[in-house]
Amino acid sequence: MVIIDILTHPITQIVIIVVIAMIAHRFSSRIISTLIHRIMLRHDFETVADREKQERTVAGIFRATAAVLIWLIAAGAIMSVLKFNLGQVAAGAGFFGIIIGLGAQATIRDYLAGIFILLEGQYRVGDIVSLNGGGVSEETSGVVEDISLRITKLRDLDGTIHIIRNGEASIITNRTFKYSSVVIDVGVAYDSDIDLVEKVMNRVGLDMLKDEELAKVIQEPIHFFRVDAFGESAVIIKTLGKVAPAKQWDIGGEYRRRLLYAFRQEGIDITVPRMIIQQTEKVHQKSK
The missing domain is CATH 1.20.20 (F1FO ATP Synthase)
Structure with missing residues (x-):
């Protein structure tokens, strides 16, 4: 009992x-x-x-x-x-029910947006994305830490966590979907041998494939793409490459390090903007 x-x-x-x-x-x-x-x-x-x-x-x-x-x-x-x-309880909460109903519209929109994010695979946990919307003028970028049907959590480079309602993410940029591109602009002196520059750039990109760890994430080695522009003090060369998602910064940094060393070996100058100041003297003659 x-x-x-x-x-x-x-x-x-x-x-x-x-x-x-x-x-x-x-x-x-x-x-x-x-x-x-x-x-x-x-x-x-x-x-x-x-x-x-x-x-x-x-x-x-x-x-x-x-x-x-x-x-x-x-x-x-x-x-x-x-x-x-x-x-x-429900009958006595008629006024609050109206308020809740108005708020539920936004919640339903968030859930529907979350369903489409999932079905269309717009971004996944671990992707690096930029989201814009909800009246925010600047986009929010970071690593996707968590996705629910209602919200998405992003962590930026500073470690700050951003919680964004799925219904407010009107513009979505996924920087790590399937693969990432490495795009590097390099300025060389106008008197440089462009054919030699192209040869060195391609060689550096191919040499990176000899490293087993780097080769695992490089899908297409970084290579000379084109003469992109004529700057004030340099010819701008654009290089391109394709790597595993989110690896463009690591591979790009290693490529720059190796390229700098290779250019020094070949005597190729990487130019930076310079300001030249000329000083002139005025000679004042005394009248007699």
Whole structure:
């Protein structure tokens, strides 16, 4: 009898509901992660990194959705144990219901945008993106740390986390979708041998493939592309290359380091803007 009384006590029932919800939350997360992993293995992706990004993104959204559903059911069960009359509460909250309804429009828009982001693969967890919208004049850039159906979390270079509602992201720039390009402009002196410059640039790009670690992320070596412009004090040469997503800065920096050394070896000058100041003397003659 005592055991029955304890089990039927509201506090005990609430504790049981919370424990069951926690267990369901944990098991649902594991099941979702396993299922998404198996599904992604059946699909073809250009790189393993692309598959892992998509897997983390989809699994994260489904885990969050499952968690919301589980705890909503748990909350309803707890209110039932406490004998809340939801009908009376809803009837007495007519004014607040209108306010909530107006806010729900924006929330629904966020959820719909999140669904399209997921289905169209606009960006994934781990991508480096720039988002603009919601009345913000400047774009927000950073690494995508988390995506839910309602919000996207970006972490910028300073470590600041930006939380952006999906419905407000009107302009999306993904800098790491499938591959990234390395674009480097180099200014050389006007008296430089352009054929030699091209040869050295291409050689440096090809030599980087001899490094096993670099070769893993270089899809197309950095190479001479064209004479891009005539500057005030230099001929501007544009180079291009293709690398794995988010590796353009590392590879670009290593290419610049090697190119600087190679140019010095070949006697090619990399020019920078200079200001030349000429001083003239005025000779004043005394009239006699």
